[in-house]
Structure formats: structure tokens, C-alpha cells
Amino acid sequence: MIKKLAIVSAMTLSLSACDQNEVGDVSLGIFTTKDIKIEVLTDPVVTGVTCHISNVEANLDFADPSDMGISCRQTGEITPDMIAQIDKSKSGEVVFKKSKSVLFKTLKIRRIYDEGSQTLLYLSYSTKEIEGSYKHSLSTVPLWGTKAYKTPEQIAADKAVAQTNS
Numbered sequence: 001m002i003k004k005l006a007i008v009s010a011m012t013l014s015l016s017a018c019d020q021n022e023v024g025d026v027s028l029g030i031f032t033t034k035d036i037k038i039e040v041l042t043d044p045v046v047t048g049v050t051c052h053i054s055n056v057e058a059n060l061d062f063a064d065p066s067d068m069g070i071s072c073r074q075t076g077e078i079t080p081d082m083i084a085q086i087d088k089s090k091s092g093e094v095v096f097k098k099s100k101s102v103l104f105k106t107l108k109i110r111r112i113y114d115e116g117s118q119t120l121l122y123l124s125y126s127t128k129e130i131e132g133s134y135k136h137s138l139s140t141v142p143l144w145g146t147k148a149y150k151t152p153e154q155i156a157a158d159k160a161v162a163q164t165n166s
Contacts, residue, residue, distance in 0.1 A: 023052070034058045041096050043111065043120075045085050048076035049141050051122055053096075055107055068107055070124040072139040078146040088113050092121070118143040118150065 024038030037057050043049040051072040087093035092112030099106055112121040120143070125136035143149040150158070 024054075028056070041109065042075075043095055045095075046078055046082045046111070046120060048074055048078040048082070048146070049120060049122075050075040051096075051109065051139065053107075053109065053124060055098075067135055068124050068126070068137055070109065070122055070137045070139045072120075072122045072141050074141055074146065078141075078143060078148045080148050083113070083143070083148045086111060086113055088115065092123075095122075114140075118148075 021039040021041060022037055023040045024036075026036040026038075028034045028036065035057050036054055038052055038054045041051045041053060043051070049072055051070055053068060053070050055068040090112070092110050094108050095111045096109040097106050098108075106127045108125055108127060110123045110125070112123060113119075114121055120141040122139045122141070123136060124138075126134055
């Protein structure tokens with residue numbers, strides 16, 4: 001009995017934790033069980049970036065629609081140390097994910113760094129093809145005006161140091 005209570009308590013806590021990032025909930029009408037949920041996400045590494053993600057949740061359905069939107073902005077300090085810690089590969093890294101169905105559909109947010117323009121890209125996408133398309137949305141956060149931004153002279157100096165060390 002105590003074991004069952006512990007499991008139910010853990011499940012309740014995990015479900016309530018899912019809602020802690022929710023900042024908006026818009027009903028799509030009186031005759032539907034679908035709502036637009038808006039969640040806030042602070043990048044776990046680049047903590048000066050906040051993203052708002054909107055997506056439709058279909059209560060009582062086995063899968064939520066794949067449509068989503070994302071908007072990210074600088075809301076705090078972005079430092080060179082933060083940028084040094086991120087994955088700089090072309091595919092970047094997943095910073096957030098959320099199940100959207102019982103059939104393996106997931107909403108993911110991936111951070112990609114565009115070194116040439118010194119911009120962070122945040123791509124939201126569905127991992128399951130819907131009507132011949134993978135749904136996705138993109139938002140960008142330029143480093144211009146932050147401590148992490150490098151002038152052309154700093155970039156040239158970094159390249160010279162890298163060549164000297166290799």
C-alpha cells in the first residue's frame with residue numbers, strides 16, 4: 001500500500017512539474033477539447049536566452065497536433081563562457097523535449113550556433129511526419145551587444161592563435 005502511494009505521489013509530482021513552465025492557456029472554443037499551451041523555457045546553458053513555445057494540446061486524444069511556434073529573445077547576460085560550453089556542430093543540441101503522443105511523436109527544441117553571424121538559432125520541430133511534412137519553427141538570438149560578441153579583429157586574432165597552436 002505504501003509503495004502504491006509513493007508511486008502515485010511521484011506520478012502526481014511529475015505531472016504537476018510539467019505545468020510549471022506553462023505561462024498561457026488559450027481555449028480553441030467551446031466545442032473542442034483542444035487548447036493552445038504556451039510554455040517558457042530558459043536555455044539551460046545560455047541562461048540569458050528565454051524562449052516561448054506555443055503548441056496545441058488535444059485533451060482526450062492519443063496525439064497532439066504537430067503545429068508549434070517559437071520565439072526566443074535575450075533576457076539576460078550572455079557570456080563567452082556560455083558560448084564556449086555549447087555544441088557547435090551543424091546539428092547543435094536538444095535543449096528541450098516534450099512527448100506529443102503515445103506513438104513516439106515528440107516536440108523538440110534544438111539550439112544551433114551560427115558562428116559566421118554569431119547568432120543562436122532555436123529550432124522547434126516534430127519528430128513525426130504529418131501529412132507529408134515535418135512541422136517546424138525557427139527563432140534566432142543574435143549575440144550582437146552581448147559580452148559574447150566578437151569583433152572581426154577578435155575573430156582574426158582567435159584564428160591566428162589557433163593556427164599557431166596547431
